[in-house]
Amino acid sequence: MTLAAATNEHLASISNVLIYSAMAVYTLAFFAYIAEWIFGSRSKVSRTAAALTHKGAAAARQAPAVTVQSKGGTAVLERPKVVTRSASGTRDVPDGPGAHGGDEQGDLYGRIAVSLTVLAFLVEAGGVLTRALSVQRAPWGNMYEFNITFSTVAVGVYLTLLALKKNARWMGLPLVTTVLLDLGLAVTVLYTASDQLVPALHSYWLWIHVSTAILCGAVFYVGAVGTLLYLFRDSYENKLANGGQPGRFATSVLERLPAAATLDKFSYRVNAAVFPLWTFTIIAGAIWAGDAWGRYWGWDPKETWSFITWVAYACYLHARATAGWKGRKAAYLALIAFGCWLFNYYGVNIFVTGKHSYAGV
Amino acid sequence: MSKTSQTQRADVQTHEETAHEETAHEETSREDAAEGAVQNDGDLREAGSQLSTAPVETAVPGSFGGPRAPGFAGWLAWTARETVGWARWFWRQLTSMRVALILLFLLSLAAIPGSLIPQTGSDELKVQDFKDAHTTLGPIYDKLGLFHVYSSVWFSAIYILLFISLIGCIVPRTWQFVGQLRGRPPGAPRRLTRLPAYTTWRTEAEPEQVRAAALALLKKRRFRAHTAGDAVAAEKGYLREAGNLVFHIALIVMLIAFATGQLFKSEGGKLILEGDGFSNTLTQYDDFKSGSLFSTDDLAPFSFQLDRFVGTYERTGPNKGTPRTFRAEVTYSEGVDGREKKTSIEVNKPLEIDGSKVYLIGHGYAPVVTVRDGRGKVVFQQAVPLLPIDANITSTGAIKVLDGYTDKNGKKEQLGFNAFFVPTFAGAGKGEMFSQFPALDFPVLALSAYHGSLGVDSGIPQNVYQLDTSKMKEFKDSNGELLKKRLLPGETMTLPNGAGSITFEKDVKEWASFQISQQPGDGWALAGAIAAIAGLAASLFIQRRRVWVRATTGDDGVTVVEMAGLGRSESAKVPEELGDLAAVLYDHAPGAPDDAEAEPDGVSDSDAAAAEGAEN
Ligand code: HEM
Numbered sequence: 001m002t003l004a005a006a007t008n009e010h011l012a013s014i015s016n017v018l019i020y021s022a023m024a025v026y027t028l029a030f031f032a033y034i035a036e037w038i039f040g041s042r043s044k045v046s047r048t049a050a051a052l053t054h055k056g057a058a059a060a061r062q063a064p065a066v067t068v069q070s071k072g073g074t075a076v077l078e079r080p081k082v083v084t085r086s087a088s089g090t091r092d093v094p095d096g097p098g099a100h101g102g103d104e105q106g107d108l109y110g111r112i113a114v115s116l117t118v119l120a121f122l123v124e125a126g127g128v129l130t131r132a133l134s135v136q137r138a139p140w141g142n143m144y145e146f147n148i149t150f151s152t153v154a155v156g157v158y159l160t161l162l163a164l165k166k167n168a169r170w171m172g173l174p175l176v177t178t179v180l181l182d183l184g185l186a187v188t189v190l191y192t193a194s195d196q197l198v199p200a201l202h203s204y205w206l207w208i209h210v211s212t213a214i215l216c217g218a219v220f221y222v223g224a225v226g227t228l229l230y231l232f233r234d235s236y237e238n239k240l241a242n243g244g245q246p247g248r249f250a251t252s253v254l255e256r257l258p259a260a261a262t263l264d265k266f267s268y269r270v271n272a273a274v275f276p277l278w279t280f281t282i283i284a285g286a287i288w289a290g291d292a293w294g295r296y297w298g299w300d301p302k303e304t305w306s307f308i309t310w311v312a313y314a315c316y317l318h319a320r321a322t323a324g325w326k327g328r329k330a331a332y333l334a335l336i337a338f339g340c341w342l343f344n345y346y347g348v349n350i351f352v353t354g355k356h357s358y359a360g361v
Numbered sequence: 362m363s364k365t366s367q368t369q370r371a372d373v374q375t376h377e378e379t380a381h382e383e384t385a386h387e388e389t390s391r392e393d394a395a396e397g398a399v400q401n402d403g404d405l406r407e408a409g410s411q412l413s414t415a416p417v418e419t420a421v422p423g424s425f426g427g428p429r430a431p432g433f434a435g436w437l438a439w440t441a442r443e444t445v446g447w448a449r450w451f452w453r454q455l456t457s458m459r460v461a462l463i464l465l466f467l468l469s470l471a472a473i474p475g476s477l478i479p480q481t482g483s484d485e486l487k488v489q490d491f492k493d494a495h496t497t498l499g500p501i502y503d504k505l506g507l508f509h510v511y512s513s514v515w516f517s518a519i520y521i522l523l524f525i526s527l528i529g530c531i532v533p534r535t536w537q538f539v540g541q542l543r544g545r546p547p548g549a550p551r552r553l554t555r556l557p558a559y560t561t562w563r564t565e566a567e568p569e570q571v572r573a574a575a576l577a578l579l580k581k582r583r584f585r586a587h588t589a590g591d592a593v594a595a596e597k598g599y600l601r602e603a604g605n606l607v608f609h610i611a612l613i614v615m616l617i618a619f620a621t622g623q624l625f626k627s628e629g630g631k632l633i634l635e636g637d638g639f640s641n642t643l644t645q646y647d648d649f650k651s652g653s654l655f656s657t658d659d660l661a662p663f664s665f666q667l668d669r670f671v672g673t674y675e676r677t678g679p680n681k682g683t684p685r686t687f688r689a690e691v692t693y694s695e696g697v698d699g700r701e702k703k704t705s706i707e708v709n710k711p712l713e714i715d716g717s718k719v720y721l722i723g724h725g726y727a728p729v730v731t732v733r734d735g736r737g738k739v740v741f742q743q744a745v746p747l748l749p750i751d752a753n754i755t756s757t758g759a760i761k762v763l764d765g766y767t768d769k770n771g772k773k774e775q776l777g778f779n780a781f782f783v784p785t786f787a788g789a790g791k792g793e794m795f796s797q798f799p800a801l802d803f804p805v806l807a808l809s810a811y812h813g814s815l816g817v818d819s820g821i822p823q824n825v826y827q828l829d830t831s832k833m834k835e836f837k838d839s840n841g842e843l844l845k846k847r848l849l850p851g852e853t854m855t856l857p858n859g860a861g862s863i864t865f866e867k868d869v870k871e872w873a874s875f876q877i878s879q880q881p882g883d884g885w886a887l888a889g890a891i892a893a894i895a896g897l898a899a900s901l902f903i904q905r906r907r908v909w910v911r912a913t914t915g916d917d918g919v920t921v922v923e924m925a926g927l928g929r930s931e932s933a934k935v936p937e938e939l940g941d942l943a944a945v946l947y948d949h950a951p952g953a954p955d956d957a958e959a960e961p962d963g964v965s966d967s968d969a970a971a972a973e974g975a976e977n
Contacts, residue, residue: 080560080924080943082936193678203709276897283890292709294628294720294876296886297619298483299511304476311469315462317901322458333466340469348476 011134012193018127019148023183025120026176032113033099033173039109040101041252093237095258098169113172114162121155124183128152140210143349147186151179154218161222168266170257174225205288212281217341219274220313224338226267227331234260234328264327268320271334275313282306305344312337408550411541412905412929425450455522456529464523471519475510478502482509524616531609538602546585549592549909553925556909558936560943561923566950568920571912574949578942579908592911601929604899611893618885626880627651627659633667634727634744634872640664641717641877661715661879665693668703670724670871674799682753682798689721689873706875716879723874725749725756728782728806729866732762735859740765744870747782748826753796756782759828760808760863761815768812769859775815777828778863781807794847806865808854809845810836836860905929908939910946919953922946 100106128149132139139145158175161168236254239246246254257263285306290296297303316333319325425446429439454460479487488508492499506513553559564571572593579586579595586595629649631639639645641664643657671688675681689706695715706712712719725747732741740762747758762776783796786805794807813833836844836856846854848865855862906928915921924946926939 080562080922080940080947082558082560082940082943084558084936085555205709272901276894276901279897280894283894286890287887288709290883291711294711294718294722294878296883299475299480300483301476304472308469308472308476311465311472315465315469318458318462318465322462324459325462 008134008136011130015127015130015134016187018123018130019183019187022120022124022127023180023187025116025123026180026183029113029116029120030173030176030180032109032116033176036099036106036110036113037173037253037256039103039106040097040099040256093259093261095167095262096170096254096256099173099256101256110169110172113176114169117155117172117176118159121152121159124148124152124155138207138210140206140214142190142192144186144190144192146214146345147182147190150214150217151182151186153214154221155179157215157218157222167258167262170229171222171225174229175222178221203288203292205284205291209281209284209288212277212284216274216278216281217345219270220278220338220341223267223270223274224335226263226270227334227338229257230260230263230267231328231331231335233257233263234331236260264331267331267334271313271337272317275317278310278313282310301348302344305340305348309337309340309344312340407547408556408907408909409927410547411537411544412907412927452529455526456533458530461523461526461530464519464526467519468523471510471516474507475516478507478510480509480511482511520616524613527609527613531606531613535606538599538606541602542599545587545589546594546596546907548589548594549911549925553909553911553923556925556927558926558939559924560939561921562943562947563915563919563921563953564947564950565953566920568912568914571920571922571946571950572910575910575912575946578945578949579910582942584908591913592909595908595910596906597908598903598905598929600899601903601905602900604896604903607896608893608900609896611889611896615886615889615893618882618889620882622652622880622882622886624652624654625659625882626878627655628876628878628880630722630874630876632746632872632874634746635667635669635870638664638666639875646877659879661717662697663693663695663699663714663717665691665712665714665719667691667873670873672724672799672871684799687721687724689724689875716881718878720876720878721873722876723749725754725872725874726782726784726801726804727870727872728780728804729868729870730760730778730806731864731866732760732766732776732861733864734766734861735769740861741776744868744872745780746872747780751795752799754784754799755794755796756780758782758826761817761825761828763815763817766861774812775833776861777811777813777815777830777833779809779811779828784869789847801869804850804869805847807845807847808863808865809843810854810856810863812836812860904932904934906932906935906938908942912950920950922950 098107098110100110128139128145131145131148135141139149154175158168158171161171232250233254236246236250237260238244258266285303286296289298289300289303312333316330316337319330319333426439426443429435479491481488491508492503495502502508506515510516550556566574568591572588572591575593576586576588579593582597584595584597585599586593588594627649628651629646631645631647633639641660641662643649643660667689669690671686671690672684673686675683675685687708690703691706691712692701692703693712693714694701704712706719706721708721711721727744727746729742729744731739734740741760745758745760747756749756758780760776760778760780764773764775766774766776768774781794783794783803783805784800785796785798785802787793787795787797788803794805797803811828811830811833816829816832838844838857844854844857848854850865850867850869853862853864906926908924908926911923913921913923924939924943926935928935
């Protein structure tokens with residue numbers, strides 16, 4: 001008994017060390033991303049302006065040259081090449097080159113940053129795992145544990161996107177910055193010594209409901225970063241299209257991001273993909289509440305805000321399917337929806353008391 | 362269908378659901394015009410029509426009555442036309458996507474106050490505190506229904522409107538979808554080059570051969586395909602629409618299930634001592650509430666007995682005192698006299714009997730006390746359940762000796778004791794009488810004694826846990842103060858002047874309180890929820906798309922194959938799939954040697970066709 005307790009305490013302290021180490025590695029990654037952005041600023045790319053202002057250039061780029069691969073004189077297609085073009089109404093702007101801006105050294109730093117992020121992710125995941133082992137349950141009993149799991153999952157989502165060869169490296173800096181903030185908050189304000197659960201949390205639904213909730217949050221977060229950058233990039237493109245001259249800093253940064261249309265598409269996909277899972281999370285929560293508290297739905301603040309978040313995302317999806325609401329208006333809705341999620345997480349746990357009072361702060 | 366409706370555009374009255382697609386384009390093309398790309402190719406528009414069943418804002422207000430004939434009959438006819446016109450306009454507004462959007466947004470806004478202001482549904486006490494603290498705001502909030510937001514008129518209005526809108530939206534969409542399933546994908550537009558994904562090559566195979574191969578291929582890939590003219594037209598991904606409709610219908614099913622649940626549900630509470638039992642009839646409940654259509658005959662006949670309650674608590678560490686297990690061990694029997702079975706009920710594990718659920722919701726202690734009269738005769742011996750007032754189960758309550766007691770003069774009287782109990786006492790002189798730990802480590806019972814009339818015969822319902830001392834007199838101690846004493850198990854407090862005694866026996870029982878609820882419609886709600894998730898996944902992950910394959914003989918007698926793809930929304934999958942199909946078809950119709958650079962016509966046009974509702 002005491003021996004077990006000692007091992008558990010031992011594991012818990014290993015977990016803490018791992019979390020602090022992960023923070024150190026994330027900090028290194030943060031500086032590497034910064035270096036990528038700084039070196040990238042040396043390149044002079046202004047493809048957006050060219051695409052938007054010089055109609056000729058745009059048209060030339062756009063003309064779908066049916067690529068015919070030549071094989072010594074007689075040209076025979078090896079495989080028909082598909083030409084794509086974007087729908088009318090969308091601005092046809094090429095994606096930016098990424099933070100490194102085509103600069104080789106910048107790219108090198110960027111790669112170092114991604115590698116460091118992978119390392120930090122593994123260390124942090126180890127921290128979450130040892131924490132789980134130390135308490136012998138799912139590591140989601142209080143806000144400290146939520147936070148460390150949440151940032152691990154968010155970084156995991158980012159790395160998964162990279163592994164799937166998606167254009168997502170632009171997200172590195174904002175993501176790692178917020179992960180550091182999140183962890184800083186976790187180890188200072190929210191820290192709770194490792195401990196067991198109150199009876200109401202003892203259920204396999206904990207695994208189902210909370211794990212999906214955290215995953216949804218992480219994915220919504222990634223979507224929100226995309227949406228926010230979309231708004232910036234979109235105003236930038238609008239300004240250029242209207243003949244304006246954005247500031248130098250804005251140009252340097254935004255020019256390297258993907259096109260507004262790409263960012264928009266990215267965040268839509270991310271949000272839409274996770275919406276069914278969020279629906280499931282709420283339903284799973286209701287079933288659990290039915291077992292634990294004798295009612296499926298009681299308009300407890302946490303339940304209410306999950307519902308509000310859900311409706312807000314449904315709003316966003318509807319907005320995208322409604323003429324006149326696409327683009328920026330829908331993007332604002334997406335940000336509001338994420339704001340609801342965030343409030344549900346921090347606001348409700350800390351400021352509002354309800355049955356979901358396990359913040360541990 | 363879209364062609365005919367196009368001509369009806371000007372006439373508001375004839376706008377039927379069929380007009381949707383055209384207006385969709387009207388909307389998009391207006392936006393396009395703003396961006397300098399005017400889209401006016403009706404042929405392309407046709408290609409993208411009916412790729413979804415999204416309703417479109419068709420409602421246009423205006424004069425519906427038209428010219429008014431003179432006389433009363435004229436006025437009547439005009440008024441009727443006007444009314445019908447406006448009604449239809451209103452209906453269209455209500456069932457439009459835009460209004461659905463606004464209602465959804467309102468619903469989320471309206472849900473906010475309920476999470477910040479205390480609600481009577483969950484915590485009456487807090488509501489009262491709030492009202493006491495905010496004497497001006499309180500009544501205003503009360504009028505606005507802010508203390509019961511989720512059953513308030515305005516909240517209900519929003520969701521009822523939303524669901525009417527939903528029904529009004531789903532019915533025409535379902536018909537439209539059925540129509541699409543019956544019809545065939547539209548033929549190939551003239552200029553395939555302008556579609557979002559396009560490919561072409563020249564082959565020595567005959568056009569008919571190519572078309573036959575394409576048709577076979579597309580059918581094999583489970584497209585709905587047919588040959589129209591010189592091209593094969595195909596479409597796939599109808600499950601998306603089906604999923605979307607299922608999702609929206611499932612929302613309605615869930616709402617109806619909840620509503621019936623509310624109307625027919627019953628919910629009651631019962632506190633049971635270890636060793637005692639309960640059978641499910643109305644009279645046995647401590648408190649009971651039910652939906653407006655519930656009848657007591659609906660109570661399922663079953664009974665159970667609490668054999669033992671087990672509670673354990675964290676002994677050490679910062680979370681000392683936090684509950685670790687709560688378990689009620691029970692014996693139950695289903696039906697009027699069913700076989701007895703043993704089981705345990707825990708916080709996350711309600712007992713389900715015959716459609717009712719028995720939840721464990723609380724527990725506490727019930728010290729066993731014995732009251733004797735002046736002659737030493739036992740007039741009361743019971744475990745008295747006391748109510749916890751804090752997390753360490755400091756408990757209060759009342760001990761009421763209703764009958765059997767006579768004072769030393771032989772006169773009938775009633776006795777009452779205020780009881781205060783701590784399972785773990787801090788020790789004499791160590792602060793207040795508050796429990797230090799929830800388990801029975803150092804139980805102490807503090808009593809104060811009264812005699813007279815308990816007032817239970819007055820007909821006013823009494824709280825069993827509170828003593829009404831208005832018609833009682835205090836027993837006095839030697840100093841003339843109210844007689845009080847702290848008792849350890851086994852100790853006795855003697856009442857003055859030979860009035861008898863009260864003993865705290867060495868036995869403290871535990872009690873558990875249960876909530877027994879019955880709510881029909883749960884199954885439907887769950888089924889609706891599952892259908893909603895499945896439908897949603899289908900609707901968001903399946904792409905509805907069209908593919909056309911045209912094979913014609915070129916000027917030089919060589920066959921030209923053109924393939925194009927169009928998705929409901931612009932997605933990377935459409936070109937990918939087209940490339941895939943093209944590669945397979947290319948094997949059937951391999952490329953012909955090419956002398957001139959193939960440059961399809963019209964490629965320099967910078968606009969391309971878009972499906973309505975195109976996005977991502
Ligand atoms: C009860 C509240 C509602 C919720 C939670 C809800 C939710 C959703 C969701 C999540 C989607 C998927 C979006 C997508 O395909 O990208 C959707 C699509 C859709 N909804 Fe709703 N909806 C609701 C009410 C309504 C109402 C009242 C209408 C009718 C006016 C409606 C019409 C549609 C249509 C037409 C689509 C398909 C859009 C498309 O094809 O892209 N919905 N809805």
